[in-house]
Amino acid sequence: MDLSISYSLSKSPSSLSLSRITHTSFSSRTSLTPFFSSKFINKLSYRPLVLVKKHQARAQSRNEIDSQDDAFIVDNVPHLTDFLPDLQSYPNPLKKSPAYAIVKKTFVSPEDVVAQKIVLQKGSSRGVHFPRAGPREKVYFKSEEVRACIVTCGGLCPGINTVIREIVCGLNFMYGVDDILGIEGGYKGFYSKNTKKLTPKSVDDIHKRGGTLLQTSRGGSDTIKIVDNIQDRGINQVYIIGGDGTQRGANAIYKEVEKRGLQVAVAGIPKTIDNDIAVIDKSFGFDTAVEEAQRAINAAHVEVESVENGVGIVKLMGRYSGFIALYATLASRDVDCCLIPESPFYLEGQGGLFEFVEQRLKENSHVVIVVAEGAGQEFVAQTMQSIDEKDASGNRLLLDVGQWLTQKFKDHFTKVRKMTINLKYIDPTYMIRAVPSNASDNIYCTLLAQSAVHGAMAGYTGFTVGPVNSRHAYIPISRVTETQNVVKLTDRSWARLLASTNQPSFVQHNDVEREKLDQDTIDAIDSMRITSI
Ligand SMILES: Nc1ncnc2c1ncn2[C@@H]1O[C@H](COP(=O)(O)OP(=O)(O)O)[C@@H](O)[C@H]1O
Ligand SMILES: O=P(O)(O)OC[C@H]1O[C@](O)(COP(=O)(O)O)[C@@H](O)[C@@H]1O
Numbered sequence: 001m002d003l004s005i006s007y008s009l010s011k012s013p014s015s016l017s018l019s020r021i022t023h024t025s026f027s028s029r030t031s032l033t034p035f036f037s038s039k040f041i042n043k044l045s046y047r048p049l050v051l052v053k054k055h056q057a058r059a060q061s062r063n064e065i066d067s068q069d070d071a072f073i074v075d076n077v078p079h080l081t082d083f084l085p086d087l088q089s090y091p092n093p094l095k096k097s098p099a100y101a102i103v104k105k106t107f108v109s110p111e112d113v114v115a116q117k118i119v120l121q122k123g124s125s126r127g128v129h130f131p132r133a134g135p136r137e138k139v140y141f142k143s144e145e146v147r148a149c150i151v152t153c154g155g156l157c158p159g160i161n162t163v164i165r166e167i168v169c170g171l172n173f174m175y176g177v178d179d180i181l182g183i184e185g186g187y188k189g190f191y192s193k194n195t196k197k198l199t200p201k202s203v204d205d206i207h208k209r210g211g212t213l214l215q216t217s218r219g220g221s222d223t224i225k226i227v228d229n230i231q232d233r234g235i236n237q238v239y240i241i242g243g244d245g246t247q248r249g250a251n252a253i254y255k256e257v258e259k260r261g262l263q264v265a266v267a268g269i270p271k272t273i274d275n276d277i278a279v280i281d282k283s284f285g286f287d288t289a290v291e292e293a294q295r296a297i298n299a300a301h302v303e304v305e306s307v308e309n310g311v312g313i314v315k316l317m318g319r320y321s322g323f324i325a326l327y328a329t330l331a332s333r334d335v336d337c338c339l340i341p342e343s344p345f346y347l348e349g350q351g352g353l354f355e356f357v358e359q360r361l362k363e364n365s366h367v368v369i370v371v372a373e374g375a376g377q378e379f380v381a382q383t384m385q386s387i388d389e390k391d392a393s394g395n396r397l398l399l400d401v402g403q404w405l406t407q408k409f410k411d412h413f414t415k416v417r418k419m420t421i422n423l424k425y426i427d428p429t430y431m432i433r434a435v436p437s438n439a440s441d442n443i444y445c446t447l448l449a450q451s452a453v454h455g456a457m458a459g460y461t462g463f464t465v466g467p468v469n470s471r472h473a474y475i476p477i478s479r480v481t482e483t484q485n486v487v488k489l490t491d492r493s494w495a496r497l498l499a500s501t502n503q504p505s506f507v508q509h510n511d512v513e514r515e516k517l518d519q520d521t522i523d524a525i526d527s528m529r530i531t532s533i
């Protein structure tokens, strides 16, 4: 079996990060160099980036769009014809759609690709490309034979209802599909609940509400039972809206469907306010959540500005990735310090948080701190009675860093520094994700939903849709689940935040401290940043 594979591994000050540098071809029997020993890779829960798996002739020809240029790699998505080669195709009914009547180029060429890397150095490889999303000339389903279903899983996020609405309307208005089922209560709803019929009328105004019309859940992703159910109900298009865990479940469903040789297209629509899904530019609802977070930060600022020595702490969501805290801080300008999971911080001593807060209190008489819920968990665990609890999906349950920080500030300033401080702790967690999506997220959700519909109708399967460098693309699900998007301290976006708040970077101390830690502790800290796959 031939694999085309490329990656590199680098060690950054506070975390181990993985990135791709080159494209190499070798046989699966080729052993990895000792540096890439499988033990080491497993420890990082990392699967190498298998760019093109040429195990099927058909997939192979589609993957080699530009075979002369070795540095131009197309990461194609699976297609139903990969395992159902005799599947019949039909002209796309969009040809006759009034919506597309005057569009110059209705269909996207299968050779149109979106580059993952758009900043290149002279002579460097052009890197990985994904098929551009959009309607295709041929479809592999007759509209009247489509029975589609939609399921929503994982935590809430602004815009889920908009995506549901636009899948239903897209299928119906663009392709004339009217057999669309809602699976209620997440993955387990496939085998434990009745379905709900969805029509453009029944979903007409759901985008104005937060949450999900279909309800959601964690846990219960029993692939065999789910696929049995898909088969029993005669479903042939499955739209799965959810985060990293959900996409892993979707990949397992797609694989089981392929194993059984079913004509069922599986499309994933990435959802999470944490913005931790790899490859895509940004997840839907993220902007809305950042906007909503401003209200909490404003409230904290007003409170602490109106008293002497006011210390405001705002805890925002972000289990392993601090994107919400980072963007909310950058947007606000009222935040003095932002703490995220990717950047361990320390309280005492020179360059520590206490020193910084005292300095800001002297200068301004108030200070606002934004902390992502996943920040400093290793320190909180040292002082709080912690039991390693997990939710139904296996996600680690977090300790309350906001409360811990509040107590630490009180102890330090009143007992040690003999200062009176006015502490206000705001925890708006669920408020930022339980709202309807804003205008720009609504537009984004519409594009995602319509692209997913075009992709499924065109016979693609096992794919996720999303913007890559602002262009919507079809991405193999396996690609978006192999790593997690985190704030890279070595990138300029974190530097921009430090430059904006002028807060301590804690980096020097981290380096020194990491040197002192034993390997198990370093692994424990790192494992909080890299989820298991
Ligand atoms: N590795 C996995 N394989 C199959 N299903 C998974 C996996 N991880 C999570 N799931 C399922 O995906 C759903 C949502 O996962 P969860 O982690 O709660 O949220 P999210 O998808 O938003 O990350 C749950 O039903 C869970 O059981
Ligand atoms: O309390 P719940 O519903 O499990 O959700 C809490 C978690 O959900 C999140 O919003 C992320 O959810 P997802 O994994 O579904 O994207 C985290 O920020 C937060 O820790």
Ligand SMILES: [Mg+2]
Pocket (backbone or CB within 6 Å): 154, 243, 244, 245, 272
């Ligand atoms: Mg998740």
